[in-house]
Amino acid sequence: MTTSNAEHGMVDTVKMRIERVPLYRWWRRAIVGSVDHQEIIERIFVDGKWSPRYAFMTMMSAGIAILGLLLSSPAVIIGAMLISPLMNPILGLGFSMALFDFAEMRRSLIALAVGSLAAILFTALIVAISPLQAPTPEIIARTRPNLFDLAVALFASLAGTFAIIRGRGDTIVGVAIATALMPPLAVVGFGLATWNMAAFGGALALFVTNFVTIALSATVMARYYGFGHHLSSQQSWTQTFILFFVFVAMAIPLGISLERIAGEAVTTNRVRSFLSKQFGAEARVTQLEIDFAAQPLSVRSVIIAPRNGARPVGTLQADLERQLDRPVQLRLDQVLLDPRAGAIDVQREQLRQAEHSAAMETNRISAVSQALAVSAGVDIDQITIDREQRRATVNAAQLPGATIETYHALEKRAAAQAEGWTIAIVPPQGALPSIGFVDGGDALDPAGQAALSTSAWAARRWNVPALGVPGLPRLPSARPNLVERRAQAVAALLRAQGIEAVPARTTGRGFVLTVVQGEATSSSLPRGPGS
Known part of the structure; x- marks a missing residue:
């Protein structure tokens, strides 16, 4: 009993000392005292619960977002943000962690999980039945989290929490929070529908990073405005431990993402400093592109330097590997200018053109690589x-x-x-499309012409010099039948597209076209490479 009284006395003493600090008294009076905590808590937790209306509005927002992404239309994507209700359960989660309220945290997580799952499945359904399934620049832009995405989520969360607490413009900042969450969520559905793991994984990582950033930022902002466990009606040490564990668990993926982003930024600065030091004060590193996913690390840069400032790339690469302590593939474009004073104007123009050309080329290559990786479903x-x-x-x-x-x-x-x-x-080797004809004749119908063009394209991509044509005779016939005439028509069109046509049984590897002969004769079974 004496020990307990002593502990309480120490706590009271610490509280009294803190309350004497002027900054603390100002914070309690000007910040915490200006907020109606109970009214705000009730509003946040009521709006953050699951309801049929919430699920419906989330699905509609996701549907508009995926259509905007498929059409590559920022205006349509922004329209989806206007009706998204995702802000409410995430801020509810943030406030529940600030209050150490396990029950409200569970309700907010359920609402967020149900809404996210509904959005993903609904967008996947739209993509599955849509004729547009190719990744667009808007989709590609949301397949890899970076520092700017993190900043958007952070600022949106701080603005949203402030607006909720102060009662000013919460609808508008809800749009900002949805901007950080709904498009990545829609891209997750796109990746699921097309089974594109590059898009699925990248967008899911971006969604989780942004979601965790928003929730934790809301927790910090709520604590700043005095929302603490003393406001929760039910509190136990078990709830406190569980909520602390949840906070730490949520911070882990954010920490991993921040570590990766920070590591890439540090490496970029080290490479830029290394190149600047190697080429001297008169040189300029005008373009620097680093592919961190490549093995070895791929570094490409454009250097503007005096004519006598050229450096051997092999030596620079070896020095850079020692500097970074990892294998590096260095590619340098060295633009060497005349150092004489009389050539200053020419140098300036060359510099301007070189910088512009290098920047455009690097951006184009990066965009092409990203678009192609998402289209093909690879890294x-x-x-x-x-x-x-x-x-x-x-x-x-x-x-x-x-x-x-x-x-x-x-x-x-x-x-x-x-x-x-x-x-x-x-493409992966598989069955070639069926080639059909106009009824009763040997002329290919439009679908057949498209199928033949696709077959010739596939043969070129597979480096196959010849395709087998069912019914094609080894020797010309004076009076060919319908099957032979059709085969000859297919062969002529193939040769016009640079692919040799041979009788089906002589291909050796099974690269045989599927020619639909109609009811007059048996159709060949669908065949393709490896059949």
Whole structure:
């Protein structure tokens, strides 16, 4: 009993000393005292609960967001933000952690989980039935978290919490919070529908990072305004321990993401400093691009230096590897200028053109690589870039439900977004599309012509010089029947597209077209590479 009284006395003494601090008294009076805590708590927890209206509005917001992403329309995406209710359960989670209120935290988590799952499944359904399934720049932009995404989530959370507490413009800042959450959530649904693990994993990482940032920021802001465990009606040591564990568990993925982002920023600064030091004060590092996912680390830069300032790339690469203590692949474009005073104007123009050209080229290569990686469902380090020929190639992953036509359409979409580049997506080997004819004749119908074009494209991507054509005779016939005429028509069109046509049984590897002959003769079974 004496020990307990002594402990209480120590606590009271500490409280009295803290209350004597002028800054603490100002904070209690000006900040905490200006807020109606009970009214705000009731409003946040009522709005943050699950309800059919909340689930419906979340699904509608997600539906509009995925359509905006597929159309690459920022205006439509912003429209989705206006009706998104995601702010309420996340702020409810943040305040419940500040209050150490386990029951309200559980309700907020349930609402968030139900809403997120409904949004993902609804967007996946839309993508599955949509004719547009190729990744757009808006989708690609949300497949990898970075420092700017984290900053958006942080500022949106601080603004949203402030608006809720002070009762000013909470709807508008709700749009800002939805901006950090709803588009990544819609991209998760896109990745699920197309079975694109690169898009699925990247968007999910971005969503989790932003969600955790918003929740923890809301907790800190709530504590600043005096929302603490003394306001909770029910509190136990078990609840306190569980909530503390939840706080720490949520901070772990955020810490991992921050560590990665910070590590990349430090490495970028070290590389830039290294290059600046190696080329001297008169040189400029105008463009620096680092691919952290590549093995070894890929570093590409453009250096503007005096003509006598050239440096051997091999030596620089070895020194940079020692500096970073890891393998590096260094690619440098050294723009060497005349150091004479009489050539200053020319140098300035050369410098301007070189910087502009380097920046445009680097940005274009980065955009092409990202678009192609998401289209093919692979990591960005699996893209082969030929800068000289301006050609990008990738071996596509096997996407569930995807046909040869799907990969052909993906390549066309990627090529349209990469003007000036040659895009090559190599599809997994599979069955070639069926080739049909106009009824009763030997002329290909429009669908048959498209199927033949796709088959020739696939043969070029697989480096197959010849395709087998069912019914094609070894020797010309004076009076060919319908099957032979159709086979000859297919063969002629194939040769026009640079692919040799041979009788089906002579291909050796089974690269045989599927020619639908109609009711007059038996149709060949669908066949493709490896059959």
